[in-house]
Amino acid sequence: MPRFGIMTAPMQVDYHDVLRVWREADAIEEIEHAWLFDHLLPIGGDLNGPIFEGWTLLSALAAQTERLRVGLLVTSNRFRPPAMLAKIAATVDVVSDGRLDFGIGVGSRPSHPLARREYEAHGLPFHEVGHAVGSFAEACTVIRRLWTETSPFDFHGEYVDLIGAFCNPKPVQRPHPPIVIGGRTAPVLRIAAEHAEVWNIPGGDLDDAVRRSALLDRYCAEIGRDPASITRSIHLSVSYDQPDVVRDAIGAAIGAGFEHVVLGLPSPYPAKVAQWVADELISPFLGNP
Template identity: 75%
Template sequence: MTPSFGIMTAPQQVGYDDLLRVWREADAVAAIEHAWLFDHLMPIGGDPDGPVLEGWTLLSALAAQTGRLRLGVLVTSNRFRPPAMLAKIAATADIVSGGRLDFGIGAGSRPSHPLARREYDAHGLPYHDQADAVAALAEACTVIRRLWTSPEPFDFDGEHVRLTGAFGNPRPVQRPHPPILIGGRSSATLRVAAEHADLWNIPGGGDIADVAGRSALLDRFCTEIGRDPATLTRSIHLPVDYDRPERTREQIGEAAGAGFGHVVLGLPSPYPEGVAQWVADELIRHRLS
């Protein structure tokens, strides 16, 4: 399997000009097919009081400054924005990009991360337990897809989402809608991915047997609902070490061998000059040669 390769530039501890430079560089490098931001409102690494740019606003800005890359947020916290509002934001980004959006979403509320809780409290956002967050994600995926595709207004009366006269106009450029990428590793999230996702993403860089086991569980959940597991692309995020490219190449090979056909290479800042070409030469082409 030859994966598709992309980059992820976390918009924390870095300025817009540097991010724009890297995305423009990547847009000119054919070996890099997609580019991603993350969705946090406060830093989860480095100076806890350092700068963070809001992911979806930034994504539209970068979409307007690029022309080829597929792009997205890896992944949106479903708890940060009401789903109907998120559907509108994402449709706008797809229009601005000319139909290049891959819509990444997850449950949010990551209790395993030591800094996860504070960004919710600091912005007046509810912090729910995992079961509640995953149930809300499933409803959100249903509502967002309907807002992108329904030809007429509709009502929705769920446990977590209630809408009256909901209608999305304009629709996204892509038909029937932008691909949906769901990120996460919990069994409950994998069940949501089996039902709703076109791509599923998991952080890598550690034990490949662990992520392969999660992928096998996703296979099982797909089979249980009558879906061909092969219709759900497996995506993995791999951190890049500029000083040890051979380790990243090794991880790419392991991921490809485990069936991951979509690789997102996480670039730490500060970004070296020409980093996109370096990724293509040292990680992608070198690995595939």
């Protein structure tokens, strides 16, 4: 049975707009998960418009919902040191009483015309791809260890260097929150094969998504992991004016093996938008009238 969620990009919106949608969704059982994204400056619309920091907003929304699983689709590993990110995520898992899905990826792709802007504006380094992928692999290892190891440890990698690393309190979920890795490149898929419980890819080119999923299968087989142990997730954009088109995209994605579906809601959000999503887009795939 497919599992459906929503994504509200926290840019060009007011906090109370996002809160309204999440609170509404929290009361609708067909919507199982809700997501934000992770950018520091807008990547669309007014480039000087409002945008909220993802993890801070996620913690606030987690405190004001009760049922939804919550997460960022996906955290940029370039923005925060991994030990700090492990602490932030553990805090959100505690605040949410164990409802965090930990989404993470390499970070903004260099080809995006606005990719470097938010790094320069916040004094963050924008390393080349090899560095970014290597540090991402080490981050996944370190974060998992911080969530599970009961004593401080040292870690001396090529990109991450820690002395006396320790995370207390631990996340509520055991052994740790599900790790959702987003990305489509071969190096990222290799990391997903090792670390992910869920793999997410943006929709738009389903044939490519299917090819990437098959490549993930191959990488799992190479390390002796059952490919079926990684849930396949896809992000699909919603059009309020063309629900038939969205339903067709959902049906095609589910038919291709993507059973974790994230529906991206454009702003401004109409009144009762979560109920509309449940009625018009989700219910037909759950056997509801």
